[in-house]
Amino acid sequence: MKLQLRDVTLCAADCRAPALAARALRLSLQACTFGDALLLTDAAWADPAFRTVRINPLASMDDYSRFVFKELAAHIHTPYVLLVQWDGHVIEPAAWREDFLAYDYIGARWTQFRDHLTVGNGGFSLRSRRLLQATAGEGFAWVPGAAEDVLVCRTYRPRLSAELGLRFAPEAVARAFSYETEEPLAPTFGFHGVLNLWRHVDDADMIDMAAQLDAGTLISWQFVVLVARYAAMRKFSVAAHLHALLARHLAPPQVRQCLIEQLGSRQAGVACHEALLALQAGPLGAALDEAAATTCGSSQG
Numbered sequence: 666m667k668l669q670l671r672d673v674t675l676c677a678a679d680c681r682a683p684a685l686a687a688r689a690l691r692l693s694l695q696a697c698t699f700g701d702a703l704l705l706t707d708a709a710w711a712d713p714a715f716r717t718v719r720i721n722p723l724a725s726m727d728d729y730s731r732f733v734f735k736e737l738a739a740h741i742h743t744p745y746v747l748l749v750q751w752d753g754h755v756i757e758p759a760a761w762r763e764d765f766l767a768y769d770y771i772g773a774r775w776t777q778f779r780d781h782l783t784v785g786n787g788g789f790s791l792r793s794r795r796l797l798q799a800t801a802g803e804g805f806a807w808v809p810g811a812a813e814d815v816l817v818c819r820t821y822r823p824r825l826s827a828e829l830g831l832r833f834a835p836e837a838v839a840r841a842f843s844y845e846t847e848e849p850l851a852p853t854f855g856f857h858g859v860l861n862l863w864r865h866v867d868d869a870d871m872i873d874m875a876a877q878l879d880a881g882t883l884i885s886w887q888f889v890v891l892v893a894r895y896a897a898m899r900k901f902s903v904a905a906h907l908h909a910l911l912a913r914h915l916a917p918p919q920v921r922q923c924l925i926e927q928l929g930s931r932q933a934g935v936a937c938h939e940a941l942l943a944l945q946a947g948p949l950g951a952a953l954d955e956a957a958a959t960t961c962g963s964s965q966g
Contacts, residue, residue: 668697668758672766673745673791675715678705678732680723681879685751688874690715693747693755693855700743705732730813733787734805738797746792753789753843753857756865760854765842769793769825771834772814773845773857782822784839787814788857791842796831859887863894872906880914889923896937897928904937905944917942 675693679686683706691714694702702715707722718740723729733748745766747755765771770792772785796817799805805821817825818833825831834842840850845858856864859882862871875883882888892911895904912920917938925934 668761670697670747670761671700672743673699673747674701674703674741674743675699675747675749676703676705676737676741677749677751678720678723678729678737679751680707680720682751682877682882683708683710685874685877686749687712687715689749689751689754693749696755696758697761699747703740705737705740726812727809730811730816731807731809734800734807734813734816736801738794738801741794741797744794746794746797747855748787748790748792749855750788750857752859752862753855754865755855757852757854760841760852762838762841762854765791765834765838765854767832768834768838769796769831770818771839771842772818773843774836774839774847776846778819782819783836784834785814785818786843786845786857787812787817788845789843789855790814793831795829796825799825799829799831859885860890860894862891863898868900868903871903875907875910878910883910884914886923886927889927892941893924893927893937896941901940901944905941908938908941 675690675697677686677690683704686706687704687710690702690704691712694714704710704712704715704717705720706717707720710717720732723732737746737748768791770784770790772787772790774785775783800817800821805824808816808820811820822833826833840853842853843855843857844853845856845861849856862874866874878888888907888911892904892907895901895907908920911923915923921935921938924937925931928934928937
Protein backbone atom coordinates (compact mmCIF):
# COMPACT_ATOMS: atom_id res chain seq x y z
CA MET A 666 0.00 0.00 0.00
CA LYS A 667 1.30 3.44 -0.90
CA LEU A 668 2.18 5.94 1.81
CA GLN A 669 -0.90 8.07 2.56
CA LEU A 670 -0.19 11.78 3.04
CA ARG A 671 -3.70 13.21 2.87
CA ASP A 672 -2.78 16.38 4.82
CA VAL A 673 -0.05 17.25 2.32
CA THR A 674 -0.24 18.90 -1.11
CA LEU A 675 2.52 17.93 -3.53
CA CYS A 676 3.46 21.06 -5.46
CA ALA A 677 5.94 22.38 -8.03
CA ALA A 678 6.09 25.91 -9.47
CA ASP A 679 8.02 25.99 -12.72
CA CYS A 680 7.87 28.11 -15.87
CA ARG A 681 11.34 27.25 -17.20
CA ALA A 682 11.21 23.45 -17.40
CA PRO A 683 7.61 22.40 -16.68
CA ALA A 684 8.10 18.99 -18.34
CA LEU A 685 10.87 18.17 -15.87
CA ALA A 686 8.83 19.52 -12.95
CA ALA A 687 5.96 17.29 -14.08
CA ARG A 688 8.34 14.34 -14.06
CA ALA A 689 9.30 15.07 -10.43
CA LEU A 690 5.62 15.22 -9.50
CA ARG A 691 4.83 11.92 -11.22
CA LEU A 692 7.75 10.13 -9.53
CA SER A 693 6.64 11.42 -6.12
CA LEU A 694 3.06 10.38 -6.83
CA GLN A 695 4.24 6.86 -7.66
CA ALA A 696 5.56 6.64 -4.11
CA CYS A 697 2.83 8.41 -2.13
CA THR A 698 -0.81 9.42 -2.21
CA PHE A 699 -1.23 13.12 -1.42
CA GLY A 700 -4.26 15.17 -0.49
CA ASP A 701 -3.66 17.24 -3.62
CA ALA A 702 -1.03 17.49 -6.35
CA LEU A 703 -0.40 20.67 -8.25
CA LEU A 704 1.81 22.11 -11.00
CA LEU A 705 1.90 25.90 -11.10
CA THR A 706 3.15 27.12 -14.48
CA ASP A 707 2.53 29.58 -17.29
CA ALA A 708 2.57 26.76 -19.84
CA ALA A 709 -0.46 25.01 -21.26
CA TRP A 710 -0.06 21.67 -19.56
CA ALA A 711 -2.37 18.75 -18.90
CA ASP A 712 -1.57 15.61 -16.95
CA PRO A 713 -4.14 13.28 -15.37
CA ALA A 714 -1.84 12.69 -12.39
CA PHE A 715 -2.12 16.23 -10.99
CA ARG A 716 -3.87 19.58 -11.32
CA THR A 717 -2.31 22.36 -13.37
CA VAL A 718 -2.91 26.02 -12.52
CA ARG A 719 -1.78 28.78 -14.85
CA ILE A 720 0.22 31.56 -13.22
CA ASN A 721 2.13 34.59 -14.45
CA PRO A 722 5.55 33.71 -15.89
CA LEU A 723 8.38 33.08 -13.44
CA ALA A 724 11.26 34.18 -15.64
CA SER A 725 14.03 34.19 -13.05
CA MET A 726 15.00 32.74 -9.70
CA ASP A 727 13.99 36.07 -8.17
CA ASP A 728 10.50 35.67 -9.64
CA TYR A 729 10.33 32.13 -8.27
CA SER A 730 11.46 33.14 -4.80
CA ARG A 731 9.01 36.03 -4.62
CA PHE A 732 6.16 33.77 -5.75
CA VAL A 733 6.89 31.08 -3.16
CA PHE A 734 7.38 33.63 -0.39
CA LYS A 735 4.32 35.76 -1.10
CA GLU A 736 1.86 33.91 -3.35
CA LEU A 737 2.14 30.16 -2.86
CA ALA A 738 -0.13 30.21 0.22
CA ALA A 739 -3.16 31.11 -1.91
CA HIS A 740 -2.83 27.85 -3.86
CA ILE A 741 -2.45 25.44 -0.92
CA HIS A 742 -5.57 24.15 0.84
CA THR A 743 -4.14 21.34 2.97
CA PRO A 744 -2.32 21.82 6.29
CA TYR A 745 1.06 21.10 4.63
CA VAL A 746 2.79 21.33 1.27
CA LEU A 747 5.66 19.26 -0.06
CA LEU A 748 7.35 21.72 -2.41
CA VAL A 749 9.57 20.08 -5.02
CA GLN A 750 11.66 21.34 -7.91
CA TRP A 751 12.51 19.48 -11.10
CA ASP A 752 15.75 18.12 -9.62
CA GLY A 753 14.26 16.47 -6.56
CA HIS A 754 11.49 14.08 -5.61
CA VAL A 755 10.44 11.38 -3.17
CA ILE A 756 12.89 8.47 -3.30
CA GLU A 757 12.14 6.34 -0.22
CA PRO A 758 8.59 6.46 1.16
CA ALA A 759 9.60 4.02 3.92
CA ALA A 760 11.80 6.80 5.34
CA TRP A 761 8.73 8.96 6.08
CA ARG A 762 8.24 9.69 9.78
CA GLU A 763 5.05 10.96 11.33
CA ASP A 764 7.02 13.41 13.44
CA PHE A 765 7.91 15.30 10.24
CA LEU A 766 4.44 16.85 10.59
CA ALA A 767 5.39 18.23 14.00
CA TYR A 768 7.39 20.95 12.24
CA ASP A 769 6.43 23.92 10.12
CA TYR A 770 9.54 23.65 7.94
CA ILE A 771 11.90 20.81 7.00
CA GLY A 772 14.50 20.90 4.25
CA ALA A 773 17.91 19.33 3.75
CA ARG A 774 20.66 20.64 6.00
CA TRP A 775 22.81 23.39 4.53
CA THR A 776 26.52 22.66 4.75
CA GLN A 777 27.74 26.16 3.84
CA PHE A 778 26.64 27.69 7.14
CA ARG A 779 28.33 27.10 10.49
CA ASP A 780 25.74 28.56 12.87
CA HIS A 781 22.51 27.05 14.19
CA LEU A 782 20.42 28.24 11.21
CA THR A 783 21.21 25.36 8.88
CA VAL A 784 17.72 23.99 8.05
CA GLY A 785 17.21 24.28 5.26
CA ASN A 786 17.05 23.75 1.56
CA GLY A 787 13.78 24.72 -0.12
CA GLY A 788 14.04 22.64 -3.31
CA PHE A 789 12.52 19.63 -1.57
CA SER A 790 10.86 20.96 1.55
CA LEU A 791 7.87 20.28 3.76
CA ARG A 792 6.12 23.44 4.98
CA SER A 793 2.99 24.12 6.95
CA ARG A 794 0.26 26.27 5.44
CA ARG A 795 0.56 28.38 8.57
CA LEU A 796 4.14 29.24 7.63
CA LEU A 797 3.13 30.08 4.04
CA GLN A 798 0.40 32.38 5.31
CA ALA A 799 2.84 34.08 7.68
CA THR A 800 5.37 35.00 4.99
CA ALA A 801 2.57 36.08 2.64
CA GLY A 802 1.49 38.66 5.22
CA GLU A 803 2.59 42.26 5.50
CA GLY A 804 4.80 41.58 8.52
CA PHE A 805 7.45 39.82 6.43
CA ALA A 806 8.84 41.86 3.58
CA TRP A 807 10.08 40.30 0.38
CA VAL A 808 13.75 41.12 -0.24
CA PRO A 809 14.68 41.24 -3.96
CA GLY A 810 17.71 39.13 -4.77
CA ALA A 811 17.28 36.87 -1.75
CA ALA A 812 16.53 33.16 -2.09
CA GLU A 813 13.17 32.44 -0.50
CA ASP A 814 14.47 29.55 1.61
CA VAL A 815 17.24 31.76 3.02
CA LEU A 816 14.68 34.44 3.85
CA VAL A 817 12.45 31.94 5.64
CA CYS A 818 15.10 29.87 7.39
CA ARG A 819 17.75 32.44 8.21
CA THR A 820 16.61 36.07 7.81
CA TYR A 821 13.14 35.65 9.34
CA ARG A 822 13.47 32.41 11.27
CA PRO A 823 14.09 34.11 14.65
CA ARG A 824 10.89 36.15 14.27
CA LEU A 825 8.84 33.30 12.86
CA SER A 826 9.82 31.18 15.84
CA ALA A 827 9.62 33.80 18.60
CA GLU A 828 6.55 35.74 17.47
CA LEU A 829 4.45 33.00 15.86
CA GLY A 830 5.74 29.84 17.50
CA LEU A 831 6.62 28.22 14.17
CA ARG A 832 8.90 25.19 14.48
CA PHE A 833 11.89 24.44 12.28
CA ALA A 834 13.17 20.88 12.25
CA PRO A 835 16.49 20.19 13.98
CA GLU A 836 19.42 18.94 11.91
CA ALA A 837 18.90 15.28 12.84
CA VAL A 838 15.33 15.36 11.53
CA ALA A 839 16.37 17.28 8.42
CA ARG A 840 19.00 14.65 7.63
CA ALA A 841 16.35 11.92 7.79
CA PHE A 842 14.00 13.91 5.57
CA SER A 843 16.23 14.88 2.62
CA TYR A 844 19.76 15.51 1.43
CA GLU A 845 21.40 17.93 -0.97
CA THR A 846 25.06 18.90 -0.50
CA GLU A 847 26.14 16.24 2.00
CA GLU A 848 26.25 12.49 1.67
CA PRO A 849 23.15 10.84 3.16
CA LEU A 850 23.91 8.72 6.21
CA ALA A 851 20.85 6.51 5.59
CA PRO A 852 17.99 6.36 3.07
CA THR A 853 16.08 9.65 3.08
CA PHE A 854 12.49 10.43 2.17
CA GLY A 855 13.62 12.68 -0.69
CA PHE A 856 16.51 14.56 -2.22
CA HIS A 857 17.30 17.74 -4.09
CA GLY A 858 20.05 18.93 -6.37
CA VAL A 859 21.41 18.53 -9.89
CA LEU A 860 24.65 17.16 -8.47
CA ASN A 861 22.73 14.17 -7.03
CA LEU A 862 20.85 13.13 -10.14
CA TRP A 863 23.37 10.40 -10.98
CA ARG A 864 22.06 8.41 -8.01
CA HIS A 865 18.40 8.54 -9.03
CA VAL A 866 18.25 8.85 -12.85
CA ASP A 867 19.28 6.23 -15.39
CA ASP A 868 21.78 7.21 -18.06
CA ALA A 869 19.37 7.57 -20.98
CA ASP A 870 16.97 9.72 -18.93
CA MET A 871 19.86 11.87 -17.73
CA ILE A 872 20.89 12.66 -21.30
CA ASP A 873 17.28 13.44 -22.24
CA MET A 874 16.74 15.65 -19.18
CA ALA A 875 19.96 17.58 -19.70
CA ALA A 876 18.92 18.46 -23.24
CA GLN A 877 15.88 20.30 -21.80
CA LEU A 878 17.86 22.51 -19.40
CA ASP A 879 18.38 26.24 -19.82
CA ALA A 880 21.76 27.94 -20.03
CA GLY A 881 21.69 29.10 -16.40
CA THR A 882 21.38 25.53 -15.14
CA LEU A 883 23.96 24.16 -17.58
CA ILE A 884 26.68 26.56 -16.38
CA SER A 885 25.87 26.13 -12.68
CA TRP A 886 28.45 24.63 -10.33
CA GLN A 887 26.10 21.73 -9.59
CA PHE A 888 25.93 20.76 -13.27
CA VAL A 889 29.72 20.88 -13.54
CA VAL A 890 29.92 18.60 -10.50
CA LEU A 891 27.52 16.23 -12.27
CA VAL A 892 29.70 16.13 -15.41
CA ALA A 893 32.76 15.41 -13.27
CA ARG A 894 30.88 12.69 -11.37
CA TYR A 895 29.95 10.81 -14.54
CA ALA A 896 33.54 11.08 -15.78
CA ALA A 897 34.86 9.78 -12.45
CA MET A 898 32.46 6.83 -12.70
CA ARG A 899 33.85 6.20 -16.22
CA LYS A 900 30.41 6.73 -17.72
CA PHE A 901 32.05 8.60 -20.56
CA SER A 902 29.12 8.61 -22.95
CA VAL A 903 26.89 10.41 -20.46
CA ALA A 904 29.74 12.70 -19.39
CA ALA A 905 30.49 13.61 -23.00
CA HIS A 906 26.85 14.47 -23.72
CA LEU A 907 26.68 16.72 -20.65
CA HIS A 908 30.09 18.22 -21.38
CA ALA A 909 28.97 19.09 -24.92
CA LEU A 910 25.94 20.94 -23.55
CA LEU A 911 28.15 22.84 -21.12
CA ALA A 912 30.54 23.76 -23.96
CA ARG A 913 27.72 25.43 -25.90
CA HIS A 914 27.62 28.16 -23.25
CA LEU A 915 31.21 28.37 -22.00
CA ALA A 916 34.48 28.68 -23.92
CA PRO A 917 36.82 25.65 -23.67
CA PRO A 918 39.17 27.35 -21.15
CA GLN A 919 36.19 28.12 -18.92
CA VAL A 920 34.92 24.54 -19.10
CA ARG A 921 38.40 23.24 -18.31
CA GLN A 922 38.71 25.60 -15.32
CA CYS A 923 35.30 24.55 -13.99
CA LEU A 924 36.35 20.88 -14.10
CA ILE A 925 39.67 21.69 -12.40
CA GLU A 926 37.84 23.47 -9.57
CA GLN A 927 35.25 20.75 -9.08
CA LEU A 928 37.70 17.84 -9.31
CA GLY A 929 40.11 19.62 -6.97
CA SER A 930 43.12 18.98 -9.18
CA ARG A 931 44.50 20.72 -12.24
CA GLN A 932 45.84 17.46 -13.61
CA ALA A 933 42.52 15.65 -13.16
CA GLY A 934 40.48 18.54 -14.57
CA VAL A 935 42.64 18.93 -17.67
CA ALA A 936 42.69 15.18 -18.28
CA CYS A 937 38.91 14.93 -17.92
CA HIS A 938 38.36 17.90 -20.25
CA GLU A 939 40.69 16.53 -22.93
CA ALA A 940 39.24 13.02 -22.74
CA LEU A 941 35.70 14.34 -23.20
CA LEU A 942 36.78 16.56 -26.08
CA ALA A 943 38.39 13.53 -27.73
CA LEU A 944 35.14 11.58 -27.42
CA GLN A 945 33.23 14.46 -28.97
CA ALA A 946 35.69 14.58 -31.91
CA GLY A 947 34.80 10.99 -32.85
CA PRO A 948 31.54 9.25 -33.77
CA LEU A 949 29.90 10.37 -30.54
CA GLY A 950 30.57 13.98 -31.48
CA ALA A 951 28.87 13.50 -34.84
CA ALA A 952 25.86 12.00 -33.08
CA LEU A 953 25.77 14.96 -30.67
CA ASP A 954 25.88 17.44 -33.57
CA GLU A 955 23.05 15.61 -35.32
CA ALA A 956 20.97 15.59 -32.13
CA ALA A 957 21.60 19.31 -31.62
CA ALA A 958 20.55 20.07 -35.20
CA THR A 959 17.38 18.03 -34.75
CA THR A 960 16.56 19.81 -31.49
CA CYS A 961 17.11 23.25 -33.03
CA GLY A 962 15.04 22.34 -36.07
CA SER A 963 12.17 21.14 -33.87
CA SER A 964 12.22 24.29 -31.74
CA GLN A 965 12.08 26.52 -34.82
CA GLY A 966 9.33 24.58 -36.52
